[in-house]
Amino acid sequence: MLLDKHIGFDEQEGHGVDGSLFVRELMMLDQMGKKSIKVWINSPGGIVMDGYNIYNAILKTKTKVDTICVGIAASIAAVIFQAGRRRVMNEYALLMYHNPYGGGSDELKKMRVSIAKMIAGRTNTTDEDVLKMMDKTTWISATDALMSGFADEIEVSADFNKKHKNTSDAKAMWRESAQVLNSIFNQKSINMSKVANKLGLNPEASEESILAEVSRIVDKASEMEDKMSKMQNEYAEAKAKCDELENALNEMKKKAEDEAEAKAKAEAEAKHEKAKNMIEGFVKAGKIKNESAEKWIAQAEVDFDGIKNLLEELPTTKAANKMENAQGSVTEAELTGVIARTMADARNKFKLN
Numbered sequence: 001m002l003l004d005k006h007i008g009f010d011e012q013e014g015h016g017v018d019g020s021l022f023v024r025e026l027m028m029l030d031q032m033g034k035k036s037i038k039v040w041i042n043s044p045g046g047i048v049m050d051g052y053n054i055y056n057a058i059l060k061t062k063t064k065v066d067t068i069c070v071g072i073a074a075s076i077a078a079v080i081f082q083a084g085r086r087r088v089m090n091e092y093a094l095l096m097y098h099n100p101y102g103g104g105s106d107e108l109k110k111m112r113v114s115i116a117k118m119i120a121g122r123t124n125t126t127d128e129d130v131l132k133m134m135d136k137t138t139w140i141s142a143t144d145a146l147m148s149g150f151a152d153e154i155e156v157s158a159d160f161n162k163k164h165k166n167t168s169d170a171k172a173m174w175r176e177s178a179q180v181l182n183s184i185f186n187q188k189s190i191n192m193s194k195v196a197n198k199l200g201l202n203p204e205a206s207e208e209s210i211l212a213e214v215s216r217i218v219d220k221a222s223e224m225e226d227k228m229s230k231m232q233n234e235y236a237e238a239k240a241k242c243d244e245l246e247n248a249l250n251e252m253k254k255k256a257e258d259e260a261e262a263k264a265k266a267e268a269e270a271k272h273e274k275a276k277n278m279i280e281g282f283v284k285a286g287k288i289k290n291e292s293a294e295k296w297i298a299q300a301e302v303d304f305d306g307i308k309n310l311l312e313e314l315p316t317t318k319a320a321n322k323m324e325n326a327q328g329s330v331t332e333a334e335l336t337g338v339i340a341r342t343m344a345d346a347r348n349k350f351k352l353n
Contacts, residue, residue, distance in 0.1 A: 001026065001039045007054070007076055008047025017043070019050025023057040024218050026065075032195070036064040039084065045075025048100055048111060055118065058083035068155075069093040069142075079115060082122035088153045089142040095150060097130070098137040123149045268301075275300030275307075282311045 006016035029037055039058065045051070058065045058080070067084025074096035081087060081095065089095075097119065100111050116130040123130075125148075145151035196205040199213045279296045282288050288296055288311065300307040 001029075001037065003039060003041045003043045003054070003077060003080065006044055006046040007080075008050035010046060016046055017050070017054075019047070019053035022050075023053050024222075026054075026057050026061060028214060028218070030061040030063045034063050036066060037061070039065060039067050039080075041067060041069050041073045041077055041081055042071030043073060043077035045077045045096075048076050048115070051076030051080055055080050055083045069095065069151075072096065076115075079118055082119055082150070086153065087151045088155055089145055089151045091142050091154050091156050093142050095140040095145055096138070097134050097140075099134045125149065271301050271304075272297070275304060278304070278308060279311075287311050287314050 001022070003017055003022075006013050008017070008019060009015055026037070058067070064085050065083075066086040066088060067081045069081055069087075069089040070093060071090075072094050073081045074094075075098060078095045078097055100108055100115065102108075112131070112134065113127070116127045116134065119125070119130045120127045140148070140150055142151060142154045146154055196202060196210055199210065199217070201209060201213060205213075275297045278300055279288070279293050282296070283290050283293050296307065296311070
């Protein structure tokens with residue numbers, strides 16, 4: 001894969017490497033069972049947000065992803081370079097790190113610290129050292145990068161592309177080149193056939209057809225992700241609303257219970273006060289003794305009218321004394337019997353239990 005121009009959109013240069021598209025392509029390759037993926041970098045950097053996407057995708061792939069700086073990896077492109085499992089630089093390649101620019105001051109401060117953490121975490125350096133390096137706009141050669149932990153390997157250009165440098169046999173070189181090219185195309189055909197079968201296409205489908213189907217699947221997956229995200233948001237909103245309604249209902253129930261309890265308490269107190277006033281009236285009238293008033297009050301709370309009618313039928317203690325004086329000596333047992341009979345008659349009269 002290539003990062004061979006600016007990253008993101010630039011007003012003067014136009015569209016560069018689209019971060020989200022790069023991620024989709026890398027994720028697709030990651031599902032094809034490749035042994036490794038190489039990302040060649042020769043970029044001046046660009047939009048940090050696009051760079052975040054690319055950096056994270058390289059970190060998260062199951063397939064081994066190596067980053068190779070084949071020229072200049074500057075700004076956010078140099079940060080992306082650090083995400084590789086194996087970081088390789090050509091001996092003439094350069095890295096450049098500097099502070100981000102554009103946007104508000106607070107935003108830049110936070111982004112600056114974030115980028116420093118990304119670099120420090122992959123180079124065994126401290127955030128503070130990286131921040132100092134960014135403040136100075138630091139260029140790092142391949143040799144310095146290898147020595148300081150910013151690269152894992154240096155490739156020397158003299159070791160490449162010189163197999164036929166001094167050959168004078170053009171026909172022999174043509175035959176060998178043709179063999180190499182045919183091998184590549186045949187291998188490509190086999191691989192594309194497997195991809196076509198996996199996509200449900202004709203094994204002889206063209207690259208355009210395969211890419212179109214892959215794009216359709218990616219778009220469909222993206223659409224499903226959007227729908228799923230929307231459904232999750234709607235669910236979260238609905239749940240929050242249900243929780244709000246449930247809390248309101250619980251508050252209403254508690255308020256109703258408190259009001260019912262207060263009402264019952266008030267009614268009980270009113271009933272007790274009414275019974276107490278009535279019984280105290282009968283005590284004053286001499287109908288009942290003061291020491292038995294509490295028992296009569298308890299009965300009156302249960303059956304106010306019945307107890308009232310019953311007590312109204314009882315003779316007063318003064319009347320009982322007069323009856324004792326008139327008839328001579330009346331024992332307490334006899335007086336109690338008279339009262340009991342009177343109460344029984346009153347109960348039968350008023351059909352009281």
